[in-house]
Amino acid sequence: MDIKYDKIGTGYNSTRQADPYITDILLHFLQPKSEGHYLDIGCGTGNYTIALANKGLKFTGVDPSAKMLAEANNRNQHIHWLIGTAEHIPTEDMVFDGIIATLTIHHWTNLRQAFDELNRVLKDYGKIILFTSTPEQMEAYWLNHYFPKMLHSSIIQMPSLSTIKEVINQTGLVITHIEKYLIQDDLKDCFLYVGKNNPDRYFDPLIRNGISSFTLLANIEEVNQGLSQLKNDIERQSFESVKNHYANESGDYLFITIEKK
Numbered sequence: 001m002d003i004k005y006d007k008i009g010t011g012y013n014s015t016r017q018a019d020p021y022i023t024d025i026l027l028h029f030l031q032p033k034s035e036g037h038y039l040d041i042g043c044g045t046g047n048y049t050i051a052l053a054n055k056g057l058k059f060t061g062v063d064p065s066a067k068m069l070a071e072a073n074n075r076n077q078h079i080h081w082l083i084g085t086a087e088h089i090p091t092e093d094m095v096f097d098g099i100i101a102t103l104t105i106h107h108w109t110n111l112r113q114a115f116d117e118l119n120r121v122l123k124d125y126g127k128i129i130l131f132t133s134t135p136e137q138m139e140a141y142w143l144n145h146y147f148p149k150m151l152h153s154s155i156i157q158m159p160s161l162s163t164i165k166e167v168i169n170q171t172g173l174v175i176t177h178i179e180k181y182l183i184q185d186d187l188k189d190c191f192l193y194v195g196k197n198n199p200d201r202y203f204d205p206l207i208r209n210g211i212s213s214f215t216l217l218a219n220i221e222e223v224n225q226g227l228s229q230l231k232n233d234i235e236r237q238s239f240e241s242v243k244n245h246y247a248n249e250s251g252d253y254l255f256i257t258i259e260k261k
Contacts, residue, residue, distance in 0.1 A: 039096040044068045045075070053078070063083070111167045115171045125261070136160065140246050142245070153218075193252050
């Protein structure tokens with residue numbers, strides 16, 4: 001069982017909070033029923049689970065990290081928290097009216113098995129809302145300029161959009177909508193590209209500690225060198241040229257809506 005996030009559970013919620021804008025988009029695509037039952041797979045400490053439950057929805061959260069789930073339970077004991085993975089969800093068949101999966105697909109060990117399992121626990125006509133980034137998008141992050149090895153390690157663990165589409169087609173599920181997401185300046189959930197428009201955010205060790213790429217995939221020497229170079233570029237007013245070099249139309253992340261027809 002993958003329990004990577006046990007290593008960064010402490011202090012995680014100080015920088016990883018449910019972003020209101022992302023929460024609203026998840027709600028919009030999920031189109032929940034008031035009497036429905038919903039799943040947050042890879043829920044972590046329950047940020048989006050709780051945010052959506054606070055809007056009146058019944059949610060279950062599943063995550064492999066006992067440490068993360070203990071924190072989630074401390075925050076909301078009315079939600080059902082379960083230890084499990086996308087490949088092994090400890091519930092009966094066709095339990096959920098909808099599923100959200102935010103920034104978690106790259107931790108799944110077997111995409112086909114995971115989508116088969118999500119299909120199993122999802123009711124007919126239910127929806128799965130993925131929030132993720134693709135290798136193509138991540139290759140256009142200006143972070144590659146300062147932390148190339150870390151970004152390479154991050155990119156190679158991400159399934160491509162074509163791979164996601166291929167696997168989903170094999171399960172009988174159907175992708176009905178794909179929408180690009182661009183980093184907002186007031187982003188409250190400090191995930192990897194949070195500093196796209198505000199590079200100073202990466203100088204905060206709490207923010208870096210809440211990002212798995214910095215905590216689990218990075219070399220300390222490269223991080224220190226990259227931060228030093230980034231600081232110098234900002235002071236010399238050359239950062240914008242680096243950022244502009246990576247400008248693109250691919251979006252920073254994707255919302256993918258999948259339906260069980």
